Amino acid sequence: xxxxxTGGAITAGAPLLEVRQLxxxxxxxxxxxxxxxxxxxxxVYAMIGANGAGKTTLLRAISGLKAPTSGSxxxxxxxxxxxxxxxxxxxxxxxxxxxxxxxxSLTVEENLQVGASYARPGPWNIDRVYELFSWMPQRRKQxxxxxxxxxxxxxxxxxxxxxxxxxxLLDELSLGLAxxxxxRIYDTLPDLLxxxxxxxxxxxxxxxxxxxxxxxxxxxxxxxxxQGEPARLTAAGLESAYFGLNTTPGAPA
Amino acid sequence: MTWVxxxxxxxxxxxxxxxxxxxxxxxxxxxxxxxxxxxxxxILAGYLAVGVIAVTHIPAVWSFIIVVPLFAVLxxxxxxxxxxxxxxxxxxxxxxxxxxxSVVIENALQQFFSANSRTLGxxxxxxxxxxxxSQVTIAYLDLVIFLVAVVVLLGLQYYLSSSxxxxxxxxxADDREAAQLAGADYRHIFGIAAAIAFATVALxxxxxxxxTSFTPDSGSTALLLLFAFEAVVIGGLGSLWGTLLGGxxxxxxxxxxxxxxxxxxxxxxxxxFLLILxxxxxxxTTSRRMA
Amino acid sequence: MSPxxxxxxxxxxxxxxxxxxxxxxxxxxxxxxxxxxxVVYAGTTSLLVNFFILLIMAxxxxxxxxxxxxxxxxxxxFIGLGSYFVLIVGLHGIDPFIGLPVAALGSGVVxxxxxxxxxxxxxxxxxxxxxxxxxxxxxxxxxFASLGGGTGEPLPGLPSISNTxxxxxxxxxxxxxxxxxxxxxxxxxxxxxxxxxTAVRDDETGARSIGARVSRAQLLVFVIAAVGCGAAGGLExxxxxxxxxxxxxxxxWTAEMIFATLIGxxxxxxxxxxxxxxxxxxxxxxxxxxxxxxxxxxxxxxxVAIWAPRGLWGLIAERLHLxxxxxxxxxWPAERGAGSGSARLRLPRLRLRRGGxxxxx
Numbered sequence: 001x002x003x004x005x006t007g008g009a010i011t012a013g014a015p016l017l018e019v020r021q022l023x024x025x026x027x028x029x030x031x032x033x034x035x036x037x038x039x040x041x042x043x044v045y046a047m048i049g050a051n052g053a054g055k056t057t058l059l060r061a062i063s064g065l066k067a068p069t070s071g072s073x074x075x076x077x078x079x080x081x082x083x084x085x086x087x088x089x090x091x092x093x094x095x096x097x098x099x100x101x102x103x104x105s106l107t108v109e110e111n112l113q114v115g116a117s118y119a120r121p122g123p124w125n126i127d128r129v130y131e132l133f134s135w136m137p138q139r140r141k142q143x144x145x146x147x148x149x150x151x152x153x154x155x156x157x158x159x160x161x162x163x164x165x166x167x168x169l170l171d172e173l174s175l176g177l178a179x180x181x182x183x184r185i186y187d188t189l190p191d192l193l194x195x196x197x198x199x200x201x202x203x204x205x206x207x208x209x210x211x212x213x214x215x216x217x218x219x220x221x222x223x224x225x226x227q228g229e230p231a232r233l234t235a236a237g238l239e240s241a242y243f244g245l246n247t248t249p250g251a252p253a
Numbered sequence: 254m255t256w257v258x259x260x261x262x263x264x265x266x267x268x269x270x271x272x273x274x275x276x277x278x279x280x281x282x283x284x285x286x287x288x289x290x291x292x293x294x295x296i297l298a299g300y301l302a303v304g305v306i307a308v309t310h311i312p313a314v315w316s317f318i319i320v321v322p323l324f325a326v327l328x329x330x331x332x333x334x335x336x337x338x339x340x341x342x343x344x345x346x347x348x349x350x351x352x353x354x355s356v357v358i359e360n361a362l363q364q365f366f367s368a369n370s371r372t373l374g375x376x377x378x379x380x381x382x383x384x385x386x387s388q389v390t391i392a393y394l395d396l397v398i399f400l401v402a403v404v405v406l407l408g409l410q411y412y413l414s415s416s417x418x419x420x421x422x423x424x425x426a427d428d429r430e431a432a433q434l435a436g437a438d439y440r441h442i443f444g445i446a447a448a449i450a451f452a453t454v455a456l457x458x459x460x461x462x463x464x465t466s467f468t469p470d471s472g473s474t475a476l477l478l479l480f481a482f483e484a485v486v487i488g489g490l491g492s493l494w495g496t497l498l499g500g501x502x503x504x505x506x507x508x509x510x511x512x513x514x515x516x517x518x519x520x521x522x523x524x525x526f527l528l529i530l531x532x533x534x535x536x537x538t539t540s541r542r543m544a
Numbered sequence: 545m546s547p548x549x550x551x552x553x554x555x556x557x558x559x560x561x562x563x564x565x566x567x568x569x570x571x572x573x574x575x576x577x578x579x580x581x582x583v584v585y586a587g588t589t590s591l592l593v594n595f596f597i598l599l600i601m602a603x604x605x606x607x608x609x610x611x612x613x614x615x616x617x618x619x620x621x622f623i624g625l626g627s628y629f630v631l632i633v634g635l636h637g638i639d640p641f642i643g644l645p646v647a648a649l650g651s652g653v654v655x656x657x658x659x660x661x662x663x664x665x666x667x668x669x670x671x672x673x674x675x676x677x678x679x680x681x682x683x684x685x686x687x688f689a690s691l692g693g694g695t696g697e698p699l700p701g702l703p704s705i706s707n708t709x710x711x712x713x714x715x716x717x718x719x720x721x722x723x724x725x726x727x728x729x730x731x732x733x734x735x736x737x738x739x740x741x742t743a744v745r746d747d748e749t750g751a752r753s754i755g756a757r758v759s760r761a762q763l764l765v766f767v768i769a770a771v772g773c774g775a776a777g778g779l780e781x782x783x784x785x786x787x788x789x790x791x792x793x794x795x796x797w798t799a800e801m802i803f804a805t806l807i808g809x810x811x812x813x814x815x816x817x818x819x820x821x822x823x824x825x826x827x828x829x830x831x832x833x834x835x836x837x838x839x840x841x842x843x844x845x846x847x848v849a850i851w852a853p854r855g856l857w858g859l860i861a862e863r864l865h866l867x868x869x870x871x872x873x874x875x876w877p878a879e880r881g882a883g884s885g886s887a888r889l890r891l892p893r894l895r896l897r898r899g900g901x902x903x904x905x
Binding site: 065090102103104 | 417420421427431432433434437438
Binding site: 285287348359482526530531 | 609615617661662664665667668669671672673675676679680683684686687795799802803806810834835836838839841842843845846849850853
């Protein structure tokens with residue numbers, strides 16, 4: 001398994017996504033504390049960190065489901081703060097939420113059709129998703145609730161793809177799935193990247209993240225503790241960044 | 254056999270109940286809103302029809318052409334303003350707001366139309382009856398209402414299952430946030446669903462006005478809300494066929510009860526409702542436990 | 545992000561010293577009210593009887609919806625039943641005042657049965673089901689010609705004393721029942737049942753998850769509400785000695801108790817009291833405008849439900865940091881005494897947490 005499955009190199013020009021000093025609160029709790037990052041076009045950027053670190057909050061803020069307290073989110077240089085979640089799809093940001101969240105009373109095909117309802121023009125459509133996941137066409141009339149976890153994950157990704165995103169947000173793909181299934185799903189990443197999609201993903205499984213990402217970003221209690229290319233990181237460095245050992249609270253990474 | 258006649262009358266009455274119920278079912282299925290003003294909205298439509306007829310002098314049967322679209326618009330606006338505001342505050346708030354709305358509508362109608370009972374005249378074409386044998390009499394009006402109910406429910410079922418908009422409505426009903434992530438403005442979709450619900454309520458109200466006379470407080474006194482709700486529960490939430498079946502069952506049981514004694518008509522239906530609540534709360538057609 | 549710990553040097557009390565004043569105030573108010581029949585006209589006392597009846601119903605509805613999470617639009621079932629229980633007692637030649645406890649008890653028993661039928665239902669279904677029950681009660685009662693059937697029946701057996709005296713007795717009994725109901729509610733909310741209920745009020749799922757006996761608490765509240773509404777219904781008949789079934793079981797009762805509670809504030813004991821006062825004032829002020837009063841009331845209720853969900857009392861209490869019925873807890877730093885300003889931490893509602901840090905990915 002080679003490291004860095006990215007289709008394209010990290011572009012030298014303006015980043016596709018730029019997050020500047022993002023702070024997000026859940027009531028009194030500060031879930032994200034002045035987090036900054038940039039994602040270039042064609043990258044696979046992985047967020048890692050323990051439970052409660054703020055990874056999903058970050059994705060929810062980028063997708064528009066959660067309004068940040070301060071800071072900015074720029075897509076291609078334009079601030080998306082004024083856009084509601086549904087409008088960000090048209091701008092090119094599509095999220096595959098944690099836990100898949102398919103529409104249980106709809107069939108596989110109907111789930112994809114809903115995903116395509118507000119699609120941008122682009123290379124992805126329902127037929128191409130059926131090519132990507134070869135088991136899907138025979139099962140397309142089945143209710144989404146009847147699928148296995150791994151199948152549901154594939155449909156959820158397909159539902160996001162048919163909207164032709166520029167930036168695809170993947171939240172905890174591996175949650176509740178067997179490693180074999182997870183690996184199979186991650187094997188589809190190159191196809192996504194080849195079609196021009198940039199991926200920002202959240203992953204609990206650090207080794208999986210290191211395998212697929214061009215850069216990783218570690219969060220701990222809402223703050224950045226580590227970021228960089230997988231090749232340049234040490235196991236010890238990762239461990240202390242992940243668990244917050246040997247670091248004084250509040251000290252910069 | 255008067256029992257056969259009673260059953261047939263019950264089936265036809267069930268069509269009217271189903272027409273009442275489908276709006277309620279839609280609002281609850283999609284938005285989880287229990288609209289306590291549902292019966293009063295139907296009566297409001299009836300009064301609106303009275304007004305329209307008085308102004309335009311069109312025959313009562315055609316009043317729906319103006320009233321139904323008007324109510325659809327009303328429904329969309331009500332959803333985007335009132336219902337959405339209450340939804341964000343919780344179930345208790347929506348119950349209280351729709352209850353308040355019920356009181357406002359009933360008393361506003363009384364203020365502007367007086368407490369006298371009204372009825373929507375029906376043309377001579379449909380005031381006649383069909384006679385089968387010596388025992389069975391079917392009023393053409395009842396038949397027409399039943400057919401309208403079936404067509405509306407059929408059409409709604411088809412719309413929800415096959416059209417893009419219907420699919421979006423079902424998606425938003427399943428998972429509002431996931432629908433947002435797919436690009437759907439759920440408030441607008443809710444509005445569409447509310448518009449459809451209000452349109453069916455208007456139809457039901459006009460049908461009711463032709464079927465019998467009504468007063469400003471008929472929404473509560475005629476137990477229209479209760480019957481609509483009972484039809485939904487008996488038939489099972491989540492299926493419009495279930496709603497039709499529930500309405501028919503309710504109508505039949507009521508008419509059979511009326512055969513026993515005229516006072517027992519409503520009571521028979523209530524008891525059926527209680528029975529279903531006890532032994533099969535998800536309704537006849539649904540397999541999941543809903544209640 | 546460590547959880548906030550309770551500092552070791554802290555005192556927790558049920559009430560401030562100054563909570564004595566509301567109690568004294570309440571005693572004074574009750575004494576004044578008790579003295580009223582000697583100084584005012586019978587018309588006023590009749591009005592006040594209606595006030596007490598509404599106060600009882602509103603306070604109970606608040607307990608149901610505001611604390612136990614049970615939205616009932618069918619309390620008129622017990623009100624009507626209460627009236628008819630008293631009627632039955634009167635028809636047997638017994639003093640109807642003695643029928644009051646019968647009405648209360650009888651309604652309580654019916655409440656138990658109704659709860660058994662409806663307890664598994666979720667909020668919306670539960671609400672309409674209560675209305676159906678009320679409808680069933682009405683339909684069953686009108687079958688009995690001995691009770692007046694569909695047209696109604698006058699109440700016999702009232703003591704043959706002067707009207708003024710009867711009026712006064714009715715007034716005092718109504719006052720007594722209202723006081724009993726309010727004190728009972730206060731006692732309930734101050735005790736362990738109250739703790740469970742406050743937890744349910746704040747977060748029902750959370751309350752269940754920590755093992756609070758939610759169903760048991762809800763059962764008790766539902767029966768208490770049935771008992772109280774039965775008493776209110778009995779009072780209603782005694783004060784207006786003719787029972788008319790459609791009026792006795794009318795959904796209008798629910799409308800009034802909901803509005804009074806809503807306007808005053810759901811979820812506090814003081815709310816329904818204030819709400820009933822405001823409601824009555826509105827009723828008197830707008831009565832000459834006919835149905836406008838109900839239109840205004842409905843519109844006000846809708847507005848309050850959306851924009852001021854804590855009601856009038858909620859708005860006042862927040863401004864003045866007032867609490868007349870001490871059911872909460874006060875936390876004091878140990879070194880300083882009561883009355884010192886900024887060091888006071890106020891926890892009027894216990895938030896039952898599952899211990900440990902708040903966690904969010």
